[in-house]
Amino acid sequence: MTKKPLIGITFDAQGPGGYSHYPWYVLRENYCSSISDAGGIPFPLTHDLTLVEDYLSLIDGLVITGGGHDVDPLLYGAQEIHPSVNLKPKRTTFEMAITQKAFQKDIPVFGICGGHQLINVALGGTLIQDIPHELPHAIEHKQTAPHHEPTHEVKIIKNTMLHKLLNVDKLAVNSFHHQAVKDAAPGVIINALTPDGLVEGFEAPAYRFCLGLQWHPEFTITSQERAVFDAFVEATRG
Numbered sequence: 406m407t408k409k410p411l412i413g414i415t416f417d418a419q420g421p422g423g424y425s426h427y428p429w430y431v432l433r434e435n436y437c438s439s440i441s442d443a444g445g446i447p448f449p450l451t452h453d454l455t456l457v458e459d460y461l462s463l464i465d466g467l468v469i470t471g472g473g474h475d476v477d478p479l480l481y482g483a484q485e486i487h488p489s490v491n492l493k494p495k496r497t498t499f500e501m502a503i504t505q506k507a508f509q510k511d512i513p514v515f516g517i518c519g520g521h522q523l524i525n526v527a528l529g530g531t532l533i534q535d536i537p538h539e540l541p542h543a544i545e546h547k548q549t550a551p552h553h554e555p556t557h558e559v560k561i562i563k564n565t566m567l568h569k570l571l572n573v574d575k576l577a578v579n580s581f582h583h584q585a586v587k588d589a590a591p592g593v594i595i596n597a598l599t600p601d602g603l604v605e606g607f608e609a610p611a612y613r614f615c616l617g618l619q620w621h622p623e624f625t626i627t628s629q630e631r632a633v634f635d636a637f638v639e640a641t642r643g
Contacts, residue, residue, distance in 0.1 A: 410465035410641040412445040413503075415520070417472035418452060418496050436470055436517075439623040443634040445641065452499040461506055466513040466614075466641035469500055469520030471621065475584055476519070478534055481526050487534040489583060501527055513614035513640040515633075518582055521606070521617030528590030528609065536583055536603070543601045546580045553624045556580050559605040565596035566608050567616070570636050571629040578605070578620035585619065614640035 414437065416430040424431070430451065437447035450460055474493040478486050480501070500520075504527045507514050516524040522532055533539050536546055548556040555577035561568045568574075576597075586604035589595055597606030597618070609615035614637060622630035 407642075410445045410638060411448050411463060412440045412466045412468060412638065412641065413448050413450045413460055413464035414440065414468045415450050415470050415496070415500055415503075416452065417470065417474075418493060432470065433623070435623040435625075436468065439625070439631075439634045440468070440638065442631070443638040445638040450499075450503070452495050454499055454502060457499070457503045457506060460503060461510060461512065464512065466515070466637060467503065467507045468637075469504060469514070469516040469523055471518030471520060471581070472496070474519065475534070476523050476526050476532060478532070481531040483531075483534065487538060489535045489538070497523070508612060508615070511613050513637060513643075514612070514616075515614070515637045516617040517623065518619060518621055521619050522582075522584055522586065524615070524617045525586050525590050525593065525607065528593060530586060530590030530593065531588040533585045533587045533603075536585055540601070540603075543603065544599065546585070546599075546603070547583055548580050550579075552579055552581065552621060553626060554579065555626050557599060559597045559599055559620070561606075562596045562598070565594060566610070566636075567596035567606055567633075570632045572632075573629055576627060576629060578622075579624060579626060580620060582619060586617075613643060 416432050440447040475490045558575050593607045593609050595607050605619040607617050
């Protein structure tokens, strides 16, 4: 029987309140089920920097998840920080460290929403700190509709890995972000765009597998999105 690959998935972190009077980790079930449905074993990762090397010695692939926080603008050279920026320093420090070392080891990496943004920064790119502020005429990117409903289309760029996986030119997606990729990192190929021109996806062919998607494919709004997780998990078997 072929061994199933172990896929590290980053937690979000919350302070005291809500679920517990003490700090707690959180991870939506569909991140995990998307991995297990594709043939992998989901393995949540705590934000302990001392465990980065240990985690990387165990996992076959890495998923950087989304969350209600932003990458510190100082990490991509910004001189000012927009008031809307919400930081979680411990989480970001851990995710930057494990992502950069995963690339060094050529472990497949998949970033979703905030994870997509973090990967771009980890590879040397920059971000739009607040879409409404910098692009006031942009479409709505932080939907009020439920997460499992699409609110806009993205154009899938031909001759990219993503286009080959999805085999469609357009895809209806959900949208929950106030930041976006500004300058794509060196070596990155943009593979998806919104109608207003924002980057919705990229890939980095220099690595065994590197994909960032701004939307949340773990909700599998369309059947094509399952192909993304299938391809990612398959790449971890290499």
